[in-house]
Amino acid sequence: MALLPPEEGWYFKRVAKDEKMWITLALVVCLILFFWMIVWHIYGKQNPSFTTYRTTPEEFNALTMAFIEKYKVGEMNGIPVVEPPPNSDVFLVGKMWRWEPVLVLRKGQEYRFHISSLDLLHGFSLQPVNMNFMVYPGYDYVLTFKPTSTGEFAIVCNEFCGIGHHMMIGKIIVKE
Amino acid sequence: MEERKTEERKTPFLQLVLDDFMLLLFLGVTIYAVSYLIWGLIELAWLSPIPAEIKQELLGGR
Numbered sequence: 001m002a003l004l005p006p007e008e009g010w011y012f013k014r015v016a017k018d019e020k021m022w023i024t025l026a027l028v029v030c031l032i033l034f035f036w037m038i039v040w041h042i043y044g045k046q047n048p049s050f051t052t053y054r055t056t057p058e059e060f061n062a063l064t065m066a067f068i069e070k071y072k073v074g075e076m077n078g079i080p081v082v083e084p085p086p087n088s089d090v091f092l093v094g095k096m097w098r099w100e101p102v103l104v105l106r107k108g109q110e111y112r113f114h115i116s117s118l119d120l121l122h123g124f125s126l127q128p129v130n131m132n133f134m135v136y137p138g139y140d141y142v143l144t145f146k147p148t149s150t151g152e153f154a155i156v157c158n159e160f161c162g163i164g165h166h167m168m169i170g171k172i173i174v175k176e
Numbered sequence: 177m178e179e180r181k182t183e184e185r186k187t188p189f190l191q192l193v194l195d196d197f198m199l200l201l202f203l204g205v206t207i208y209a210v211s212y213l214i215w216g217l218i219e220l221a222w223l224s225p226i227p228a229e230i231k232q233e234l235l236g237g238r
């Protein structure tokens with residue numbers, strides 16, 4: 001009868017063997033799942049380490065425009081194409097509804113990506129690699145990328161951001 | 177015999193906590209408010225701006 005309080009001193013009664021086993025198994029599963037998060041961080045390339053800086057859309061836009069001006073090599077469908085040197089700071093901005101600029105990178109080289117938004121929350125989803133990050137206005141999200149294969153990779157916005165959300169696709173080109 | 181046993185043994189502290197539902201309500205709200213909300217706000221408040229070297233490299237004297 002669950003509506004009535006349990007009898008006095010019920011907590012001193014011995015716990016049955018099967019209940020102890022059940023509690024132990026549940027606890028072991030919880031602990032395994034908890035520590036698995038750390039394993040995924042180290043070996044599964046999930047939840048990457050990052051740095052975040054405070055910025056403003058105006059400041060980040062100015063930095064991105066200066067970055068584009070410095071390393072521009074062409075244009076693709078009206079979006080500037082840049083080829084930054086390896087081990088440098090790369091600026092990528094998301095705004096309704098495009099990713100700017102198109103990046104040309106070298107395989108095996110490291111780049112520090114600075115990603116931010118100029119208007120509202122966007123999602124940075126690198127295809128077909130399983131990498132997804134939230135991109136907020138007012139915060140510069142810094143991640144270290146190292147392209148490991150050549151080809152063209154799409155950046156898809158995976159946070160709904162309005163009527164043009166499905167068209168918000170950027171590009172990263174990786175060369176040898 | 178059993179009554180004497182329960183008299184001699186004090187109720188375990190954790191059992192007292194679990195028996196107090198108002199305390200449980202308070203803990204349920206406070207623990208998450210502190211560990212998620214307040215910790216998160218503190219982390220956001222401590223964010224630093226973009227380093228000057230990076231800005232200097234791109235914007236120069238601007």
